[in-house]
Amino acid sequence: MKWVISVLIAGALAGVAFAFMQLRSASPHTTVVETTDGTQLTRLSAQVEALQRHLDALESRLAARPQVAAAGPGNADTARSVPSTDVEQQRAEEAEKHHEFMAGVAQTFAAERVDPAWAGRAAARVESAFGSDQGIGEAPRNIECREKICRVEIEDDGTDRLNRRMHFIAMGLVDVLPNISAEHLDRGNGRGSMVLYLSAQPLVQEAAQGK
Amino acid sequence: MKLSSIILSAVLTVAAMAVPASRVHAANITIKGGTCHALQFLPTPVPEPLHFSSGSIANPTGDSSYSVVCDVPREPLALNAAAGGFYVDGTNFPGQSTTCSIESFNYNGFFMGLVVFTESASTYDHFVSLPASQLGTWAYVALNCSLPANGFGSLIGVTSVQ
Numbered sequence: 001m002k003w004v005i006s007v008l009i010a011g012a013l014a015g016v017a018f019a020f021m022q023l024r025s026a027s028p029h030t031t032v033v034e035t036t037d038g039t040q041l042t043r044l045s046a047q048v049e050a051l052q053r054h055l056d057a058l059e060s061r062l063a064a065r066p067q068v069a070a071a072g073p074g075n076a077d078t079a080r081s082v083p084s085t086d087v088e089q090q091r092a093e094e095a096e097k098h099h100e101f102m103a104g105v106a107q108t109f110a111a112e113r114v115d116p117a118w119a120g121r122a123a124a125r126v127e128s129a130f131g132s133d134q135g136i137g138e139a140p141r142n143i144e145c146r147e148k149i150c151r152v153e154i155e156d157d158g159t160d161r162l163n164r165r166m167h168f169i170a171m172g173l174v175d176v177l178p179n180i181s182a183e184h185l186d187r188g189n190g191r192g193s194m195v196l197y198l199s200a201q202p203l204v205q206e207a208a209q210g211k
Numbered sequence: 212m213k214l215s216s217i218i219l220s221a222v223l224t225v226a227a228m229a230v231p232a233s234r235v236h237a238a239n240i241t242i243k244g245g246t247c248h249a250l251q252f253l254p255t256p257v258p259e260p261l262h263f264s265s266g267s268i269a270n271p272t273g274d275s276s277y278s279v280v281c282d283v284p285r286e287p288l289a290l291n292a293a294a295g296g297f298y299v300d301g302t303n304f305p306g307q308s309t310t311c312s313i314e315s316f317n318y319n320g321f322f323m324g325l326v327v328f329t330e331s332a333s334t335y336d337h338f339v340s341l342p343a344s345q346l347g348t349w350a351y352v353a354l355n356c357s358l359p360a361n362g363f364g365s366l367i368g369v370t371s372v373q
Contacts, residue, residue: 090348090349091318091349094317094344094347094348094349094350095317097343097344097347098317098323098344098345098347100344101342101344101345102344160320162322163316163320163321163322164252166312166314166322166325167250167278167312167314167325167327167355167357168276168278170312170325170327171310171312171327171357173327174310174327174328174329175329178326178327178328179324179325179326180324180325180326180327181323181324181342181345182321182322182323182324183323184319184321184322194321194322202294202326202340202342203342204293204294204340204342204343
């Protein structure tokens with residue numbers, strides 16, 4: 001029993017020593033309160049407080065990272081504070097997350113049965129919304145509606161006009177298909193297409209069901 | 212024995228706190244309509260909106276398709292959030308309506324999604340949400356509103372909810 005207690009105490013002291021060294025190396029300006037009676041508890045309490053302060057500072061810095069980086073490429077502060085590999089990795093992860101979401105939506109759409117009456121009405125409204133828009137009207141597109149969701153694939157000529165006109169296209173569908181989720185497909189040579197899924201209800205649940 | 216237990220507890224506490232925190236201090240962010248600008252398309256420039264002392268804005272023209280665009284600042288969503296929400300506030304004169312969309316774009320400027328709504332209430336506080344996959348840290352969010360002609364309605368502002 002004594003042997004066990006000795007091992008535990010030795011381990012604990014090693015842990016405290018390690019934590020203390022970590023603290024000293026991580027924040028050299030941290031003040032550790034030394035008590036006159038020198039009890040370990042007082043020291044530990046001070047170390048915990050100092051660690052908390054250090055963690056708070058780290059959290060603040062982490063929280064500020066994306067906002068600084070979002071200021072745009074070429075910002076010298078961004079280059080200093082956020083290693084480019086981190087940014088690229090985070091962006092790749094977000095792109096993958098959106099791709100997975102859209103794959104779920106596509107799966108849900110594919111599993112829908114076709115309601116001819118609804119599909120016909122909805123497709124006519126979608127065609128009207130896209131067709132009547134200045135600059136978008138002549139863009140080749142493929143519209144398919146099923147039961148609750150419509151899918152539109154439209155050629156993107158790389159001029160940004162699709163991105164700029166989405167508010168006005170959506171205005172024409174506000175009473176029938178107010179939720180739109182989209183994914184850009186790169187075809188190379190600066191050209192691509194945009195695939196849109198339009199629905200009356202938010203597609204969050206649809207995607208979850210599709211997975 | 213007691214001292215060793217206390218020391219062990221303290222060590223475990225220190226070790227637990229040394230684990231990097233994954234939580235994010237997220238907060239709602241509200242902006243006034245006064246920060247928005249007229250949505251411009253070539254070739255004809257359109258005037259900036261009317262600005263009121265309350266910070267809200269209105270359509271200065273007789274054209275009901277006049278629209279404004281607003282930056283929507285956000286904080287990162289909680290780790291497992293399925294969606295992010297927004298409240299859009301405004302007013303309409305009797306018989307008038309306002310149509311707004313909250314749009315999301317990725318860091319390359321590609322459109323990722325939107326939700327559009329029309330409000331005809333005299334005062335509205337309209338909630339909409341977008342899927343979390345369209346509200347990543349690097350996504351840009353904009354509010355577009357087509358305001359009633361001749362100042363017959365106003366956009367008060369928008370709040371991103373975290």
